[in-house]
Amino acid sequence: MAQIIGGVATSHVPAIGGAMAKGLQQDPYWKPFFDGFGKARKWLAEAPPDAVVVFYNDHGLNFFLDKMPTFAVGAAAQYPNADEGWGLPVCRPYRGDQALSWHIIEQLVADEFDVTTCQEMLVDHAFTIPMQLLWPDSEPPPAIPIAINTVQHPLPSPARCLRLGRSVGRALAGWPGAQRVLVLATGGLSHQLDGQRAGFINKAFDMAFLDQLVAGPEAICRHSIRDIVEQAGTQGVELLMWLAMRGALRGPVRRAHQNYHIPISNTAACLLVLEPERAVATA
Ligand code: DHB
Ligand code: FE
Numbered sequence: 001m002a003q004i005i006g007g008v009a010t011s012h013v014p015a016i017g018g019a020m021a022k023g024l025q026q027d028p029y030w031k032p033f034f035d036g037f038g039k040a041r042k043w044l045a046e047a048p049p050d051a052v053v054v055f056y057n058d059h060g061l062n063f064f065l066d067k068m069p070t071f072a073v074g075a076a077a078q079y080p081n082a083d084e085g086w087g088l089p090v091c092r093p094y095r096g097d098q099a100l101s102w103h104i105i106e107q108l109v110a111d112e113f114d115v116t117t118c119q120e121m122l123v124d125h126a127f128t129i130p131m132q133l134l135w136p137d138s139e140p141p142p143a144i145p146i147a148i149n150t151v152q153h154p155l156p157s158p159a160r161c162l163r164l165g166r167s168v169g170r171a172l173a174g175w176p177g178a179q180r181v182l183v184l185a186t187g188g189l190s191h192q193l194d195g196q197r198a199g200f201i202n203k204a205f206d207m208a209f210l211d212q213l214v215a216g217p218e219a220i221c222r223h224s225i226r227d228i229v230e231q232a233g234t235q236g237v238e239l240l241m242w243l244a245m246r247g248a249l250r251g252p253v254r255r256a257h258q259n260y261h262i263p264i265s266n267t268a269a270c271l272l273v274l275e276p277e278r279a280v281a282t283a
């Protein structure tokens with residue numbers, strides 16, 4: 001049984017990558033955002049994970065509108081990054097854990113999730129920026145990327161994403177190894193990048209979402225995707241990744257750390273660290 005050490009969720013605004021590349025962490029605009037990561041890094045350094053499951057959304061680098069899987073799971077030995085057009089430095093490939101990937105895929109398919117399996121997968125800013133934020137000076141652990149479509153409607157419902165996460169949690173509970181696993185979610189919180197409401201942020205919604213995510217994520221599942229677009233903005237649907245992460249943690253959790261900062265670019269930026277309240281027994 002793998003040990004789930006906890007969950008981290010963070011926004012993945014591309015400009016964060018630019019700020020890191022330029023060393024602007026102490027700049028007044030960026031400091032309140034980057035300062036939030038000190039505690040998360042300390043938490044990770046005290047008990048480093050052996051693997052990281054990353055729920056993220058691809059923005060058109062690996063999948064485009066011509067072929068858009070709802071759920072795609074990486075099963076590669078490594079995950080290269082490529083230039084998406086944001087002008088960010090291209091990172092070197094991230095390591096994968098193929099055995100754990102296939103184990104998770106087996107559980108997901110057994111639980112009737114018809115996932116796309118990716119033995120080659122490019123990872124975009126939604127994957128690379130959170131990895132750089134959490135491990136700025138060291139090699140991150142091997143990753144299992146799980147991409148959730150938030151680009152081409154129809155999108156999976158909040159309830160389905162929570163169940164997806166629970167299935168991943170079951171897979172980890174049934175894993176014969178004893179690896180320590182971190183579950184990472186990227187995206188959100190409220191933001192809208194284009195259209196008449198460009199720049200839309202909804203702090204009241206975000207605060208309620210965070211409380212519900214911790215205390216009872218089922219409450220969020222009452223929302224349709226249309227509700228979330230209305231309440232959190234067109235790109236606020238990225239909170240689906242946070243729900244999947246919460247599902248993977250399965251039992252009760254406690255909020256170990258939270259840093260909410262408005263705005264970073266057009267986004268209500270948030271970092272959340274969740275710890276399992278107690279160890280969850282087997283599948
Ligand atoms: C921004 C936010 C995102 O989530 C993204 O993928 C791209 C840009 C932004 O606020 O600039
Ligand atoms: Fe995004």
